[in-house]
Amino acid sequence: MVQPIHMATTFAQQGVGRHKGFEYGRTGNPTRNALEECLAALEAARHCLAFASGLGAETTLMLLLNPGDHVVYMEDVYGGTFRLFDKVLKRYGLEFTGIDATDLDVVERSITDRTRMLWLESPTNPLLRVVDIDAVSEIAHSRGAMVCVDNTFATPYLQQPLHLGADVVVHSATKYIGGHSDVVGGAIMTNNDDLERQLRFHQNAVGAVPSPFDCWLLLRGVKTLALRVERQSDNAMELATALTSNKTVKRVYYPGLDSNPQRGVAAKQMRMFGGMVSFEVADEATAFRTLERLKIFALAESLGAVESLAEHPARMTHASIPAAERQRSGVGDGLIRLSVGVEDVADLIADLEQALS
Ligand SMILES: Cc1ncc(COP(=O)(O)O)c(C=O)c1O
Helix, strand or coil: CCCCCCCCCECCCCECCECCCCCECCCCCHHHHHHHHHHHHHCCCCEEEEECCHHHHHHHHHCCCCCCCEEEEECCCCHHHHHHHHHHHHHHCCEEEEECCCCHHHHHHHCCCCEEEEEEECCCCCCCCCCCHHHHHHHHHHCCCEEEEECCCCHHHHCCCCCCCCCEEEEECCCCCCCCCCCCCEEEEECCHHHHHHHHHHHHHHCCCCCHHHHHHHHHHHCCHHHHHHHHHHHHHHHHHHHHCCCCCCEEECCCCCCCCCHHHHHHHCCCCCCEEEEECCCHHHHHHHHHHCCCCEECCCCCCCCCEEECCCCCCCCCCCHHHHHHCCCCCCEEEEECCCCCHHHHHHHHHHHHC
16 A cells, blocks of 8 residues: 655666566656656646756756757746746746736737747736646647646646646645645646657756655645645635635735636636635735744745645745846735645634734
């Protein structure tokens, strides 16, 4: 019932070049294979490749592009993804344009003859905007570009981008897939056999592979993914609703709220609305005071685990995005992001209310 942790870094061969599927630990490992099969099944994908982190997965995928290629990305992507694009990959001749991909006219206009990829997150981090994956994929494909969706926030339980027309899915498995704040990991899923062959080559050539123990932890975490995400989504819905009537709160961002203009798209492509909620208070000082007063929510980066976390995107997860760019995309100094856990929702609401009072 439990996949063993195969620690071997090398495997005895039956003859030169004759082996039972494994030669060397970077190239392949039985525990990693089991994780890849499991994660492929979750995204209903033919292929999955596991990585040492979400960013390790993202970097490996982007190395399939060539200098001069153009990438269009949804503007409020995770700060580390922006940093990878802006500070690392630009130096290798890739070009990037950040857009509001919720506007399909903007998507259409941003694609050039050199655009190879559209990079989406939905819901986005930290403003939880929802991109119509099906509609964007149709536009991208008609112009010869592929679509990659970072499905970390939604999880494969709530949303399966490959069914919605995307070509590739990436995950920070560190978040909901692991689910217990104790393992860093990443994954790429695709149905495209040629892409899988190229990715497999690059996974081995670049080497950002997860340890067998990390693969085992992810396999254990995933067993309760559906239970956790259902509870987190229920809790988040109640909590977001409660925040809308709090006088200190200026605005609540949650795709499940009736007042959210993207609720319809979210309901079309997601099973539930997820465990992430963001909200705005007057200014940075109010945000800091609120965060410091919380007792059940821990003030910490990351998300997706069983325990509730709160953070300040402008100074924490999104600090690597220049202030002007951040403000333009709506990540202000009064913004607080919550990762809602599986605790009793009445306790969570009471905790936020006392911190905001
Ligand atoms: C949406 C999203 N994508 C990618 C990443 C990067 O993943 P990792 O931290 O596992 O490298 C993160 C990390 O916070 C994230 O939130």
